Amino acid sequence: MKKMFLASSFVDVASLLADFEPDLSGKRVTFIPTASKVEDYVVYVEEGRAALEQMGLIIDELDVSTAATADIAAKIDTNDYIYVSGGNTFYLLQELKRTGADAIIADAVNAGKLYIGESAGSIIASADIEYVQGMDSVEPAPELPDFAGLSLVDFYTVPHYTCFPFIESAQQIVDTYSATLSLRPITNNEVICVRGNEISVKSI
Numbered sequence: 101m102k103k104m105f106l107a108s109s110f111v112d113v114a115s116l117l118a119d120f121e122p123d124l125s126g127k128r129v130t131f132i133p134t135a136s137k138v139e140d141y142v143v144y145v146e147e148g149r150a151a152l153e154q155m156g157l158i159i160d161e162l163d164v165s166t167a168a169t170a171d172i173a174a175k176i177d178t179n180d181y182i183y184v185s186g187g188n189t190f191y192l193l194q195e196l197k198r199t200g201a202d203a204i205i206a207d208a209v210n211a212g213k214l215y216i217g218e219s220a221g222s223i224i225a226s227a228d229i230e231y232v233q234g235m236d237s238v239e240p241a242p243e244l245p246d247f248a249g250l251s252l253v254d255f256y257t258v259p260h261y262t263c264f265p266f267i268e269s270a271q272q273i274v275d276t277y278s279a280t281l282s283l284r285p286i287t288n289n290e291v292i293c294v295r296g297n298e299i300s301v302k303s304i
Contacts, residue, residue: 103214104252104294106222106286108259109144110185113291114151116302120293121214125156127180134164134195135187135220138240145185148218152183165195172201181214184221186259189229190241192220197245206250215252219259222292225252231277235260235269253294254282261285 105120107113118124129152136142149159162175176182182205184192196202202224209215215225220236223229230247238244258273260266274285284292289304 101212101296102209102252102294103212104209104225104292105214105216106225106253106257106292106294107216107218108222108261108263108286108290109288110183110216110218111144111147111151112288113302113304114148114155116291116293116304117216118155120295120302121181126158127156128158128160128178129181129183129216130175130179131159131161132164132182132184132221133161133187134185135189135192136185137163137165137187138191139187142187144218145187148183148185157181164199164201167199169200169204172199173204176201176204176208176213181216182208183216184218184224186219186221188240189220189223189232189236190238190244193224193229193247193249194241194244196224196250198243202250206252209250209252217257222257222259224249226256227251227254228256231256231273231281232258234272234276235266253299255284255299256281257292258283258285261287263288
């Protein structure tokens, strides 16, 4: 059964994870910070890591921009959960595609491995990420062949809705694409929980 926990700001909704997935303590999580590698502000990466550790999770970091495909596959297969942090969505997808990590992650999640996404990590679960160009720059991803995402969900997450500093950009996405895409805007205090065919939004 597919299990996904899609957030804007993980540290703000971390307390809801224990309700969604019990018995977290002692489990190993593949922690992917790659999207943040081209960003100046990366505090959320350490905040997310700390929140996971406070719940007793063991962090196994994996930067797909520098890891070999075999190592990516081994960690995804061996560890219990997958966590994909925020940052630049286009750079993240470029590196996932370049290494084949996109297919490896999608296969694992479709087989039932819990996927935790934060901002960019939530966006890439959609079928296509072109809609977030107003929020993220494509420039850090000159080798991205296309905008096709992981197609893990049939909706399009709009993170940081009504939240600074993305108030205008998130609203622009909603205004532009609400008629053509199944958008799911969430604030920093909300999370989209996917369990099989059941989709719900929880909030702090």
